[in-house]
Amino acid sequence: MAQAVAHGGGHVTSTGTSNRKLMMWIFLGSECLFFGSLIATYLIFAGDVIHRGVGPFPHPVTINGEHHEGILDIPLTSTSTFVLLMSSVTMVFAVYGAQHARPKMMKLSTLATIVLGVVFLGFQAFEFATFYHEGLTLGTNLFGASFFVLTGFHGTHVAVGALYLASLLAASFRRNGLGHEAGEHMEIAGLYWHFVDIVWIVIFTIIYLIPSE
Amino acid sequence: MTRIRSVRSSLSRRFALLLGLSLLLALTVSCDAPMSTAVIKGSDNAAIWGPYNLIMWLAGIVFVVIMAITAIFTLMFRERPGREAQQIHGNTRLEVIWTMIPVAIVVAITVPTISTIQAQSAPPPADAMKVIAIGHQWWFEFQYPDLGISTANELHLPVDKPVHFELRSADVIHSFWVPQIAGKVDMVPGHTNFLTFTATEARPEPYLGQCAELCGFSHANMRFRVFVDAQSDFDSWSKSVAAKAVTPVSPLAKQGQEIFNRSACIGCHTVNGTAAQGKTAPDLSHVGARTTIAAGILVNNEANLTRWIHNSADVKPGSLMPPMAKSAGGALSDEEIKAVAAYLLELK
Amino acid sequence: MATIAGTLTQPASSGIWSWITTVDHKRIGALYGVTAFIFFMWGGFQALLIRTQLAVPHGVVIDAKLFNELFTMHALTMIFLAVMPLGASFTNYLLPLMVGARDVAFPRLNALSYWVFLFGGLLLTSSFFFGAPDGGWFNYAPLSSKQYSPGPGITFYAVGLLILGVSSLMAALNFATTIINMRAPGMTMMRLPVFVWMSLIISFLLILALPPLTVALLQLLFDREYGTHFFIASEGGDPILWQHLFWIFGHPEVYILILPAMGIVSEVIPVFSRKPLFGYPAIVFAGVAIAFLGWAVWSHHMFTTGMGAVPKTIFATNTMIIAIPTGVKIFNWLGTMYGGSLRLNTAMSFSIAFIALFTIGGISGVMHASPPVDMQHQDTYFVVAHIHYVLVGGAVTAIFSGIYYWFPKMTGRFLDERLGMLHFWLWFFGVNLTFFPMHYLGLLGMPRRIYTYDAGLGWGLWNMVETIGAYVLAASILVFVWNFFKAMSQPQTAPANPWDAATLEWATSSPPPEHDFDVVPVVRARDPLWHDRDHGIEPAQPTGEHIHVPPPSYYPILIAAGMTVMAMGPLSHLALTAIGAVIVVYGIWGWALEPTE
Secondary structure, three states: OOOOEEOOOOOEEOOOOOHHHHHHHHHHHHHHHHHHHHHHHHHHHHOHHHHHOOOOEOOOEEEOOEEEOEOOOHHHHHHHHHHHHHHHHHHHHHHHHHHOOOHHHHHHHHHHHHHHHHHHHHHHHHHHHHHHHOOOOOOOOHHHHHHHHHHHHHHHHHHHHHHHHHHHHHHHOOOOOOHHHHHHHHHHHHHHHHHHHHHHHHHHHHHHHOOOO | OHHHHHHHHHHHHHOOOOOOOOHHHHHHHHOOOOOOOOOOOEHHHHHHHHHHHHHHHHHHHHHHHHHHHHHHHHHHOEOOOOOOOOOOOOOHHHHHHHHHHHHHHHHHHHHHHHHHHHHHOOOOOOOOEEEEEEEEOOEEEEEEOOOOEEEEOEEEEEOOOEEEEEEEEOOOOEEEEEOOOEEEEEEOOOOOEEEEEEEOOOOOOOEEEEOOOOOOOOHHHOEEEEEEEOHHHHHHHHHHHHOOOOOOOOHHHHHHHHHHHHOHHHHOOEOOOOOOEOOOOOOOOOHHHOOEEOOOOEEOOHHHHHHHHHOHHHHOOOOOOOOOEHHHOOOEOHHHHHHHHHHHHHOO | OOOOOOOOOOOOOOOHHHHHOOOOHHHHHHHHHHHHHHHHHHHHHHHHHHHHHHOOOOOOOOOHHHHHHHHHHHHHHHHHHHHHHHHHHHHHHHHHHHHOOOOOOOHHHHHHHHHHHHHHHHHHHHHHHOOOOOOOOOOOOOOOOOOOOOOOHHHHHHHHHHHHHHHHHHHHHHHHHHHHHOOOOOOOHHHOOHHHHHHHHHHHHHHHHHHHHHHHHHHHHHHHHOOOOOOOHHHOOOHHHHHHHHHHHHHHHHHHHHHHHHHHHHHHHHHHHOOOOOOHHHHHHHHHHHHHHHHHOHHHHOHHHOOOHHHHHHHHHHHHHOHHHHHHHHHHHHHHHOOOOEOOOHHHHHHHHHHHHHHHHHHHHHHOOOHHHHHHHOOEHHHHHHHHHHHHHHHHHHHHHHHHHHHHHHHOOOOOHHHHHHHHHHHHHHHHHHHHHHHHHHHOOOEOOOOOOOOOOOOHHHHHHHHHHHHHHHHHHHHHHHHHHHHHOOOOOOOOOOOOOOOHHHHOOOOOOOOOOOOOOOOOOOOHHHHHHHOOOOOOOOOOOOOOOOOOOOHHHHHHHHHHHHHHHHHOOHHHHHHHHHHHHHHHHHHHHOOOO
C-alpha cells in the first residue's frame, strides 16, 4: 500500500514530502540540463578563440609567439564567489530560523542572503561593464557569446532568487508572518538558492580556474 | 518490361542470395523512375543495398506476421454469445520468447549494418579522382582540382573509376545525392564531408541528382545531372572545359558579349579568358555545352535562357540573380537579352 | 482550512468568466482538448493545401515561399499545438481521477499551463500575418540565421517554442508531482493504470528534454537579434551544434507524442477484450526502457551530416535496440486480445488499428536506423511515411480511440456508434491511402519539402493517390465533428461505468462532480473496479467529510498574458519584455498571497 502521510498543513501525500518541495526537486533536475547545455556550449567554443586568434582571450595565451593577456580577473571573481558561498551559509540560518520559530533570525538571515546575492550581482555587473570596455561583447567572438550567455543566465537565476527571497521576507512582516508553513516555504526557497550557488561553483571552476587549451 | 528484366538481372548479379524481388521492389522499379534508389548504378548504392535487402525482407516478414496476427485475433476472438474471456495476466515464458524474437532480428540487421558503415568509411583508393562539390543557394559547383577545371550543375564522371568527393557549402546546409549511384551526404558550412564511389554504368542519358536538405525557397529547384562517360569521352570533355571560352562568331552573339561584359553579369559569373571573373555564380565558360540551365530545371535553349535572364526569380523563386530586363527592374532591353542569350549559347 | 463542499464561495458553474478563472482539472482538460482539436483541424487544413499543390507535377496552387511556410507550420501546429496538447488534455482530465485524487497537485499552475499554451499557440499562428517560419520544424542553422532568413518568421519560431516549452514544463512538473504524491490509499506504483505510467514517463521526458531545446532556442534568438554567432560557421560557430541540441530534445519528443497513445490503447484493449492487460509489468518496463533509450539515439537524425563510423555504429545500435521494448509492447497488446471476448466498437476498432498502423511506422523506423539505409531514406518521402504512420496512424488513431472511450465519462453522453464506425473506416482507409504510397515515393527518390517536381520521375500517380487520401482523412474528421455536435445535443444518460471498465475514473459519476470523488476510493488490486466487483465489495458511502475545492483564480491568465507580452519583446521592442515581466511579477505576487483554502 502506498503510504499516506499527513504533512505539515494537513496535506496528505503518498511520499510524505510535500507537493511543493517535491516539485522543486524535480524542477532542479530540469535546471541541471539547462545549465548543462549552456556549459557544454561554453566548453565546445572555449578553445575557438585560440584557434581563430580573435581576442580578447579568457586566459593568458601565446599565439604565434605573441603573448596575449587574459581578460578574466580571477582574484575579483574569487571574491564574488566567496560572497555567493557566504549567502548559502546565511540561507541555512534563515531556514533554521523559520523551522524553529525564530522569526528574527529568519528575517535577518534572509535579508543577509538577499544582500549577499545582490552584491554578487554587483560584481557581475562590474565585470560585464569592464569586459565591454575592453572590447568583449556578445558578437566579438564565441568566448564572448558563450561566456555572457552562460553567466548572464546564471545571474538571472540569482536575481530571480533574490526577488523570491525578498517576496518571502516582505510577506513575513504580515500579521501571521509566513503562517504555519514558514519552515516549508523557506526550505523550498533554500533548495533553489543552494542549487544556484552550486551551479556557480561549477561555472566558476570551468570558466575561471581551468585554462582553455 | 525490358527495363524490369535488366534491373532484375543487375540486382541478382550482385546479390546471389536474392531470390526475387518483392512486390514493393517490383513496383519501385517497374515504372520509369530515373531517381529510384532501387536501381543500382554505383558502388555506394550497391554497398547500401547489402543491408537494405536483408532489412527489407525482415521488415516484410514482420509486417505480414503482425498484420496477420492482428487480423486473425480480431476475427477469432470477437464477442459471441456464450464466449467467456480467459482471465490471463501474463505468461513469463511467452514474454521471454517474444522479447528474444526482436533481439534476434536486431542482431541480424546490426551486423551487416556495421560492416557496411566500416566499408563506407574506408579511405579512398589511391587512384581515385578528386572532385570538390560545393553547394550554393541554389546550384552546385564542381571543381576537379587534379584537372584544373570547374563546372556547374552538370557533373561528368568516368565510368568504373573511383571518385573521391569533398563536399562543402558556401552558405546553408545542402545535401549531395544521386539516388541511383550513391546515398546522400550533407554539405555543411564550416565542415568538409567526404564521399567515395564508382559509377558503374556509362550511358548517354544523365543520372539525376537533387539537393536533399531544405536550403531555402528554391530547395525544390536545386538539381544536378551526372553524366557517366567512357574514359575517352570524359577526357575529351575535360579537355574542352579546360580550354578558354570561345570567341563568339555571329554578330548577335558578339553584341551579346559586349553587353555581357558591361553589365552586372561579370560581377558574379566567370567566362574564361574574358573580363568576367565573378566567383559567386556558376562558371559560364562553356555554358552552351550544357544540356540544362538553372540547376537542372530548364532545358538549355534560347527561349529558356531569355526567360531566365529576363527575371530568373520567375523560374526559380528566391533566385539570387537579379532581374535583368528593364520591365522587371533591370537594365537590359529585350533585344539586349536576346543577344546575351545568343552569346551564352555559343560558349560551347 | 478545509471547508464543506458547497459552503465556500463556489465558482460560478457557467459563463465565460467561470472558464477563464477555472482551476478544475476537468475543465482545463476540456479546454486543452477543444483548443488542441481546433489547432488539429487548422494543421490538417495546411496539410490539405500541401497535398493539393503536390497532386500533380508542376503544381501551381501555392508558391515556394508559402509552401515552405505551410510544411513548417503544419509540423509545428500538429506537434506542439495538436498532438502534445491532446495528450495533455487526456492527462489533465484523467490523471487525478485515475490515481484517485481530487485534483492535480497544483490546480492554478495547471490553468497557467493551459493559458500559456493557448497564447503561445496563437502567437505562433499569428506569424502568418507577418511571414511565418519557413525553415522546417527542425529549423537547421544557418538557414535560420538573419542572413538567410531575414523575415520575422524564425524569431516567431524561437519565441513561440520558448513559451510553449514553459507551458509544457509546468504541466509536466505538475503531473509528475501528482502521480508521485497524490495517489489514493492502496494505489502503489505497480497498480497505476498504464496510461498514468506513460504520463509519468512523458513528464520526466519533458522535464529533461525541454532545457536543451530552450538553450538552443535562446542561442538562436541571440544569434538573430543580439549579435552572437553560435551557429554561424564563418564566425567560428557550428551549425551542427544546433542539430545536436535540437535532436537531444527532438527524439525524446517523439516518445512524448507516442507514449500517451500507448497508454490509451493499454486502457482500451483490456476493457473491450474483457480481460486484464497481458504482462502489465512488461508493458510498464518497456515504456521506461523506451524512454531511457530515447536519450541515446538522437544522432540517428544526423547520419548524413558526416558523422564518424564509431558514433554512427553506436547510435544505430541504440536505435535498433528500441525495437525490442517496442516489440514487447505490441506482443503484449496482442496477448491481451488473445482469448478475449472482443467488443469491436469504435473505441476498440481505433485501438486495434493503432496496433497495426503503429507497427508499420515502427518497422520503417528500424529500417532507417541502419545508417547505410538511411543514406537513401533521409529526407525522402520514406521518412515522411514513417513519421506519419507513427504520429497519425499511431498517436492520433489512439487519441480517437480515447475520445470514443472516455467521451461518456467526460460529457455524460455517448458518441454515435454508426457515425463512429463510418469515421473509423474513413480514417483507416485515409491513413493508408495517404501515407502508404509515400514509402514507394521515397524508394523512387522523391525528396521531402519540395514544392514542385518534374513529370517523368514516376511520382505523379502516387502523389495523386496521396492527395485523394488526404481528402478522405478530411472527410473522416468532418464525420467526427458532426458526431461530436450530435452527441452534445443529447441528454446526459451515461451511467458511472458504462463499459464495465476497471480503473478508478469509472468509480465516480459521468461526468464526475467538481470534487471528483464523494469518497476517495481505496485501491486493493491493479484493476480496482473489477477486483471490487468480483469480491462483492460495495463502494464506501459518503461520510459528509469536508471536501476542499480550490477556488477560481484569474492570476493564471494574467501571468500567461504577461509571459506572452514578454515573448513579444524580441519581435518588436525589448520594452515589451520589461512590461511583460512586470505583469508576471505582479501576477505571481497576487497568486502567492491569494487564499487557496
